[in-house]
Amino acid sequence: MSQVTSAQERISRRAVDKFAQRREQLAGSALQALAELGYARTSLREIAQKSDFSHGVLHYYFADKVELLTYSVRKFEDVCVTRYDDVVAEATSAEELKQGFGAAMAATLRADAAMHRLWYDLRNQSLFEESFRTDVLDIDGQRQAMVWRVIQRYAEFTGQPPRVTPEVAYAAFDGLFQQALLQRLAGRDGAADRLAADVADLLPRLA
Amino acid sequence: MSQVTSAQERISRRAVDKFAQRREQLAGSALQALAELGYARTSLREIAQKSDFSHGVLHYYFADKVELLTYSVRKFEDVCVTRYDDVVAEATSAEELKQGFGAAMAATLRADAAMHRLWYDLRNQSLFEESFRTDVLDIDGQRQAMVWRVIQRYAEFTGQPPRVTPEVAYAAFDGLFQQALLQRLAGRDGAADRLAADVADLLPRLA
DNA sequence: TCAGCATCTGGACAGTCGTCAAGATTACCT
DNA sequence: AGGTAATCTTGACGACTGTCCAGATGCTGA
Numbered sequence: 001m002s003q004v005t006s007a008q009e010r011i012s013r014r015a016v017d018k019f020a021q022r023r024e025q026l027a028g029s030a031l032q033a034l035a036e037l038g039y040a041r042t043s044l045r046e047i048a049q050k051s052d053f054s055h056g057v058l059h060y061y062f063a064d065k066v067e068l069l070t071y072s073v074r075k076f077e078d079v080c081v082t083r084y085d086d087v088v089a090e091a092t093s094a095e096e097l098k099q100g101f102g103a104a105m106a107a108t109l110r111a112d113a114a115m116h117r118l119w120y121d122l123r124n125q126s127l128f129e130e131s132f133r134t135d136v137l138d139i140d141g142q143r144q145a146m147v148w149r150v151i152q153r154y155a156e157f158t159g160q161p162p163r164v165t166p167e168v169a170y171a172a173f174d175g176l177f178q179q180a181l182l183q184r185l186a187g188r189d190g191a192a193d194r195l196a197a198d199v200a201d202l203l204p205r206l207a
Numbered sequence: 208m209s210q211v212t213s214a215q216e217r218i219s220r221r222a223v224d225k226f227a228q229r230r231e232q233l234a235g236s237a238l239q240a241l242a243e244l245g246y247a248r249t250s251l252r253e254i255a256q257k258s259d260f261s262h263g264v265l266h267y268y269f270a271d272k273v274e275l276l277t278y279s280v281r282k283f284e285d286v287c288v289t290r291y292d293d294v295v296a297e298a299t300s301a302e303e304l305k306q307g308f309g310a311a312m313a314a315t316l317r318a319d320a321a322m323h324r325l326w327y328d329l330r331n332q333s334l335f336e337e338s339f340r341t342d343v344l345d346i347d348g349q350r351q352a353m354v355w356r357v358i359q360r361y362a363e364f365t366g367q368p369p370r371v372t373p374e375v376a377y378a379a380f381d382g383l384f385q386q387a388l389l390q391r392l393a394g395r396d397g398a399a400d401r402l403a404a405d406v407a408d409l410l411p412r413l414a
Numbered sequence: 415t416c417a418g419c420a421t422c423t424g425g426a427c428a429g430t431c432g433t434c435a436a437g438a439t440t441a442c443c444t
Numbered sequence: 445a446g447g448t449a450a451t452c453t454t455g456a457c458g459a460c461t462g463t464c465c466a467g468a469t470g471c472t473g474a
Contacts, residue, residue, distance in 0.1 A: 018420090018421095019420095022421095037335065038331075038332070038334075038335035038336070039247055040246055040247035040332070040335075041335070043460075043461065043462085044461080044462065044463090045460085045461080045462095053422070053423085054422070054423050054424065055423095055424090055462095056422070056423060056424070056425090056463095056464085056465090057421080057422055057423080058462095059462085059463065059464070060420095060421070060422075064462075064463080065462065065463090117331070117334040117335065120331050120334070121331050121334070121335070123389070124245075124324070124327050124328050124331050125245070125247070126389070126393075127245075127324040127327070127328070127388065127389065127392050128244065128245035128247075128248070128324065128328070129245070133393055136389075137389070137393060140389070163412070164408070164409070164412075165405070167386065167401075167405070168383065168405050168408070168409060170382075170386070171379070171382040171383040171385070171386040171405075172378070172379040172382050172383065172409070173382070174382045174385075174386070175377075175378040175379050175380070175381045175382020175383070175385065176375065176378040176379065176382070178378070178381075178382065178385075179374065179377070179378040179381070181334065182330070182333070182334065182343075182344070182347070185334050186333075186340055186344060194374075198372070198374070198375050198378075201371070201375070202371070202375060202379070205370070205371075205412060205413070206412070225450090225451095226450095229451095250430075250431060250432085251431080251432065251433090252430085252431080252432095260452070260453085261452070261453050261454070262432095262453095262454095263433095263434085263435090263452070263453060263454070263455090264451080264452055264453080265432095266432090266433065266434070267450095267451070267452075271432075271433080272431095272432065272433090
């Protein structure tokens with residue numbers, strides 16, 4: 001508690017930039033450690049080791065572990081809630097959108113598997129712990145909106161209104177992705193290809 | 208290692224029943240602790256406290272923590288892979304099956320939320336750790352088969368063949384359930400009712 | 415150049431973890 | 445009933461955890 005106020009005093013006392021910048025940087029190291037080890041095995045010393053600093057500095061920039069992690073989760077949000085907007089913007093037909101959506105999901109499955117499992121790990125943590133819950137629900141809502149933009153665009157192309165709610169659409173595609181992630185990390189070949197096909201197959205059925 | 212062999216010697220030397228029975232009992236306490244605290248915060252002492260024994264006894268019946276947890280996961284399997292078979296057996300029409308399936312999912316969401324979040328926690332752990340992966344994939348496969356039995360029965364009633372693969376069907380319904388679990392544990396009212404409706408709505412679209 | 419403040423290091427702390435083993439307790443067999 | 449093996453308790457160990465702090469280091473402005 002006293003650490004919190006003193007940290008905030010430092011912020012107001014001096015140039016905010018440097019302080020906030022280092023917080024950002026340390027949060028990045030935290031996400032790196034979390035993605036690699038998972039929530040259960042990530043310690044402050046591990047996080048510090050991913051950064052260029054010693055473990056003590058974390059308590060200079062963050063009041064405690066919870067504040068560091070919640071800050072990291074919020075930072076994490078930025079990278080994962082606009083992923084398919086390019087596909088939506090660039091598609092010129094329903095068919096193109098369908099294929100592009102599937103391909104984009106498959107691509108991020110291939111490239112960012114560690115980060116995705118981190119997301120699911122954090123979301124699951126929020127089922128046990130109150131601390132992240134608000135942020136998790138917020139991010140989840142934004143991800144749902146992201147998927148819904150795809151559905152809506154698809155509906156525009158076909159001229160038919162969507163036949164599911166945003167909630168159901170998101171849940172279905174997210175379930176698909178999660179399943180593919182499990183398959184991929186288990187070393188089963190072709191998980192990404194299958195995901196692309198399944199997504200392209202499911203989209204017309206929901207929109 | 209030496210603990211493993213000596214444990215197995217004990218098994219063969221004496222009545223297997225008692226030994227296996229206690230393992231079962233301790234695994235039950237482990238599941239209880241895991242469901243309450245989550246994987247990240249479950250210690251052997253916590254597990255022992257849920258049982259009637261002291262923490263030392265766990266190493267008498269299990270070589271180490273990993274063996275206890277994998278054993279618990281396998282035990283866990285039994286309760287969660289036949290949940291909807293009654294609904295399938297008792298339904299006499301597509302409509303009845305549809306409603307029954309949704310109602311059954313909503314019911315277990317209401318009654319067994321802690322156990323379900325444990326399952327997702329363990330499945331997620333397997334994304335980071337090899338130890339449970341085989342068992343998790345096995346359980347997931349059985350859950351998929353369970354859902355597929357519902358789909359097949361529905362297809363029998365309607366006379367139309369399913370329009371999705373077992374993988375896609377399972378992923379979609381599982382995503383729906385997971386989303387409802389998050390909503391419910393976040394305290395949002397009506398999550399179970401909405402799940403029942405969404406499931407009943409999605410089933411005809413996939414089968 | 416030097417004082418003063420921001421930043422960072424490294425170690426110490428109390429607590430918890432998984433693991434182990436010596437000894438107490440219990441149950442079973444002759 | 446007595447002795448032997450199975451079962452359980454208790455306390456200890458080294459390693460690791462989050463947290464805190466005294467002091468080293470670096471930077472800035474006079």
